[in-house]
Amino acid sequence: MSASAFLRRLFGRANGEIHQQTQRLVSLCETLLSEHGEITGVALAREALACYQTLGEREREEFFDVLAKTFSPSPDAVGQAADAYRADPIPENLIRLQESAESLRPELFRRLNAAPGATAALVEMRRLILKGIPTHPQWKVLDNDLLKLLRSWFNRGFLRLERIDWRTSAIVLEKLIQYEAVHAIQGWRDLRRRLESDRRCFAFFHPQLPEEPIIFIEVALTRGMSAHVQPLLDLKSPVAVPANADCAMFYSITNCQEGLRGISFGNLLIKQVAEELKREFPHLRRFATLSPVPGFRRWLGEHGGPELLKRIDDPAWHLGEVPEAVQAQLTRLCARYLLHAKQGDEPLDPVARFHLGNGASLERLNWMGDTSEQGMARSAGLMVNYVYWLAEVERNHERYFREHAVVAAPAVEKLAREAAPAAEKGKAA
């Protein structure tokens, strides 16, 4: 489609209402999409990107609206191409159909990407679009186009696993402090402890975002499987000798780029890090997580029984002595929640879904594993060890997808069975 056709289409719209800067940007985008744009390339892309970055919030919304409305394929043209392919499914008809069904946005984004810094800007653009979709559902097509494009660009083949330690540049380390989403990092001293010789930290990077971690994971090398997270987070904890460790505890994993939501990096990261650690420490016998149960407390609200709920309603309920019976009841209910509470065929708990889907097995529940405010509020203080037995990951993963089987240690299964009556009582109430 020629540039003038775009202009016609665009200005057919109530164009007088559009801010001047938005108009300028739309016009630059049209030039960029023209044949001219393919050649002039960098300079034009740079100009368009710079213009986009000057937009205020209102203008940016206008721009997204224009993108969503005027750059979509023509329903008639695509309908005809589909008819032709239905009638005669030859290569030529398929190619024509695909071309007519694609919006012009992906090509626009690809050309914009010639400008330095554009990849980061497009990731940020998608973040804003995702944030705005609830109130601007028409932006879904933008999101869809960007997601496909970014999935292609952030293909795992293009990611580089890098170790993060005290030799890493401050510009990257500062971002870990800022992004860490599971157990907040309290400044540089905290970060430094997490990068000592008994810890490991790894991140994926993309060549276009050399100073932006995509996802990172924090690992503690321990003797025996950690049951409680507070000692791992303690700045003053003694630094252990890594050669004595037999476990690698994955205690935090954070996706850094909201604009890449929906593109999965976590399972790949865990597997590559496990391989990397196995190479460095051949004597490691266990790769396990120390994970929260973030949906447990909410689920308890419906399945916990009034007596129990009343008790744990007090924010300080765990600070004094907690009766054995309460501890037993909560632990059993947690086992039941993890093994039997479902969303469709899969576990209701998102962290369980992630690790079990990756092929880990549910190994152990840890009472008062995380006594932080957040740990109490979301997981009722419990934490879980998921274990990645390297030899069984593939099989577990397959069973999970074929039969929705959750692989758990016998002790956990027993806890879940014991919980049944209580849960029923809870329900009955």
Add this chain to the structure above:
Amino acid sequence: MSASAFLRRLFGRANGEIHQQTQRLVSLCETLLSEHGEITGVALAREALACYQTLGEREREEFFDVLAKTFSPSPDAVGQAADAYRADPIPENLIRLQESAESLRPELFRRLNAAPGATAALVEMRRLILKGIPTHPQWKVLDNDLLKLLRSWFNRGFLRLERIDWRTSAIVLEKLIQYEAVHAIQGWRDLRRRLESDRRCFAFFHPQLPEEPIIFIEVALTRGMSAHVQPLLDLKSPVAVPANADCAMFYSITNCQEGLRGISFGNLLIKQVAEELKREFPHLRRFATLSPVPGFRRWLGEHGGPELLKRIDDPAWHLGEVPEAVQAQLTRLCARYLLHAKQGDEPLDPVARFHLGNGASLERLNWMGDTSEQGMARSAGLMVNYVYWLAEVERNHERYFREHAVVAAPAVEKLAREAAPAAEKGKAA
């Protein structure tokens, strides 16, 4: 679509005829496309790629056939989605339509790309497909899918301009020797001369192919615009002082990756190199090419007049003294060819099309500019200087695309006018 559906589809086909290794690869591809595949990732991709690389020619053809036939979208499903979008062009219907119109191949290639070396393998795969299309037209859909994917991955934003010199690794330098397509490099001594201090060589690289130039350009820094290429190629030519140069002569530009055909890198390279050179040598006044006229000799065959043709039919015609009149006649015809011989609205000569489309202007014709066998056979010995006037490139480029205007120096236009009668005579004959 589930893995089993693929299997059904595939084995509905006369599957008994397929070689065992092909079957194994197809099965691996299906697993890779399943949900399972998304997670297991690297190991599976590596296995599939390794399997692909063991295929013999016959098996590879089978594999391409299966890819082309069984992984295309269902005509009915895509037809229905198009109907829905035609009836109600809301975002949801557009997204559904786009999904149903996309074949499964791009996703398969994206997942394959998790394996080390896969990007290079996919570029090579497209090379083989392009080579085979004349006899296997059904592969066009494969080519189309791969082209779109590679265009996305080899986005100019991901390319790095690198200087090539005697500090470059032998593994890359060896490839220049192997790939150079315009003026063949006669071994390491020849290469070395082309990388001396009065020369510059630049290439684009992609992060996934760190030792594979995508495209490269050779530049000579000269006093005055070069008219003849043989002195530039002479191993024993004295090395000039670059500080004295006022011209940068682009005398060779080579696309290295046949598997990336259709993705344009040349104009971007020329512009970035011109900027780079301007930074290093602010006193350079002219950026010009010394280019062949590869379609001239063939065109002459139809427009050259019997007398002229007879004369230049002798391969040694240029070795003795060439009468002034013949020289004048050929030069004028060449000007006419470049300015008036068309393919559609654009110049018939592919090199002219490239440089004029980039915004260069046709500056000068050079008699006996290239007396090599190839230079005589294709360009009748003539060479052209196209000049990139940095201040005018944009405007020229725009005029070329808007009005199909060819910007040429007055002297060249005059030559073309003088040629007219001769050409007519030629035609008349």
Add this chain to the structure above:
Amino acid sequence: MSASAFLRRLFGRANGEIHQQTQRLVSLCETLLSEHGEITGVALAREALACYQTLGEREREEFFDVLAKTFSPSPDAVGQAADAYRADPIPENLIRLQESAESLRPELFRRLNAAPGATAALVEMRRLILKGIPTHPQWKVLDNDLLKLLRSWFNRGFLRLERIDWRTSAIVLEKLIQYEAVHAIQGWRDLRRRLESDRRCFAFFHPQLPEEPIIFIEVALTRGMSAHVQPLLDLKSPVAVPANADCAMFYSITNCQEGLRGISFGNLLIKQVAEELKREFPHLRRFATLSPVPGFRRWLGEHGGPELLKRIDDPAWHLGEVPEAVQAQLTRLCARYLLHAKQGDEPLDPVARFHLGNGASLERLNWMGDTSEQGMARSAGLMVNYVYWLAEVERNHERYFREHAVVAAPAVEKLAREAAPAAEKGKAA
């Protein structure tokens, strides 16, 4: 000298008193010095270094004593060689004399240096020796040997100037915080402010100590010459646009390695940094320091006059309003101190000695330039701008060394003249 000779010499000494670990180390050193040692090299050096690093303080002192006593040249042998050279100064006699005059320690240190980390260990060893010399004057020969060796190894040709910024690794940045000696860095936020875009920081590194700055300098890019240091140190000061700056203010320079004391890096650093900045910001017009006057307050104690001294004895004297007359008096005395107080032929003030000796000129005195506790206690709150006029540095430097001339701005000279009577009065009191 053979290994056994060493052993004899060593054990002729009251060897029973020596700790076992010291004995082991001395024995390793002797092996290392033998012909055997030259060949076996790395393993032996590694062992000796590891042994040295296990020594307690007492053992280390013993080891230094042994080194100082037993590895020195024989007075008789060297005397004879000198006699021979005096009698017949031919090359052979000179070479023999030099060999006999050299102690075995330098060769020992050179061989030790084959072990990884040895260079850093030797720098640290010299630090300990320097610290111990006041109570162990016999170690002077060790210091002398190490100084000559380290001066050779830390030759300026081997140093690399590196920019320090937020992209630098945390391991290096942390050392800046730790080493900064002029204006202490208060943690990571303070450091970050000092590395913003309106600042520059450069350090010299040596290939053998890649994570250890040798010396570093902090620079602020300002409009106009800074008179006060507190705004530069203020974490919340707004970040200026470097393109608008016309001055580069060198406000802190720190030698990091006590073990390299006596090897001068500062003047080279200042000159290279000035060149580097001139390249990046060609519009900079002035390279100046904002420097303390660290000996001023002590000198005032003797030359200040009882009235003045009484007034400034109160640590809070500068907090309220300070009478014009006092301000004038102090400033004049400071000018006098800088221009006329001498140590031999050179200025008494060490900072003045350094910058004036480098060829800077004394440009301006700044009242209340540094109101920090240290600034008040040592410099009575005054700071000085020394200016490096690139075109005059050489000439100034030469005049400084030939005529002990101090180049100062007329205004500063005037102040010094005005101070004369006050100073005399001071002296009279």
Add this chain to the structure above:
Amino acid sequence: MSASAFLRRLFGRANGEIHQQTQRLVSLCETLLSEHGEITGVALAREALACYQTLGEREREEFFDVLAKTFSPSPDAVGQAADAYRADPIPENLIRLQESAESLRPELFRRLNAAPGATAALVEMRRLILKGIPTHPQWKVLDNDLLKLLRSWFNRGFLRLERIDWRTSAIVLEKLIQYEAVHAIQGWRDLRRRLESDRRCFAFFHPQLPEEPIIFIEVALTRGMSAHVQPLLDLKSPVAVPANADCAMFYSITNCQEGLRGISFGNLLIKQVAEELKREFPHLRRFATLSPVPGFRRWLGEHGGPELLKRIDDPAWHLGEVPEAVQAQLTRLCARYLLHAKQGDEPLDPVARFHLGNGASLERLNWMGDTSEQGMARSAGLMVNYVYWLAEVERNHERYFREHAVVAAPAVEKLAREAAPAAEKGKAA
């Protein structure tokens, strides 16, 4: 000593005869040695170096003469300092003695080294001095000063072992071709074969000479110990699978820098390379050389017996069939030569001296191991395998130095015994 004193001394000499450019350089050197020079540093060093590099051969010789004569220590001053030390060997007297005994040259060279490229220039300067010593014995003191300085700078702790392969820059690879001293490299194709996957090449580099190998070694990974070098040098030899190799054959080792003669790198290189290979290929069982016997043919001339000598006098003697007896006789004589021909207490053969001194053992003699012209002329076609048994290297090395013991395989010792009568006969003749 002050600059003027130098001038006096210098011009006391018949200064009128000195070329102007030499005078200018000497004057620059004096300034560089003055206090002034210590500060101005880089610029002055650069100027002096540039001046040196313009000197013609005659002027350079003059400059060396001046350096040798006028910068040596004063015999009287050094004599007095030695007397003082002899009388009272306290630290101060030792330090004073050492200072007075040192010539000013080392300090001059150290200051020169501030100029970019100076280290390489000083290495080259020593090469020229070494070459000139036979006709200019007065330069020995220069050589001695430079040797000490370069030994300090090229300390093994500063050397980096780097693998050389086809990824190495052409600028370095070209130097291998140029420097290879044992088995000449016949251009790029030959080099490429020597860097294939069944070969390894390693070199030492110094941070100041990043593109200059100091020494390099070529290794072939083989099944069984190679007996003949021609197959290893054959461009068309098939590339073996390194995983199948059980031997690492060191078939060439070359010192690249004549100006570093007398500083030993070879034994360190061999040991580090053996460790490196052991890491990469843990299954390697043997590290052995395939070495020439360069002094054998000359020694034969005196000890070979007239009949034998007459036979091998014909350059083509080995081309036809060689009688068993001759082969046996030559092999035995070679064993005898290696085990019993001495220079002092050490083997007469320089290659034997090197490897046996490093702790290798003499494993095997190979008939017609090197049939090249040079191999025949120097080694009578024989080659030797020296084996580095990693567990025994230290012990062998020690025995070599303590008892001058040559460790050889029993078969070689037997050959040497059998040779005795023949050798005697040879002698008798």
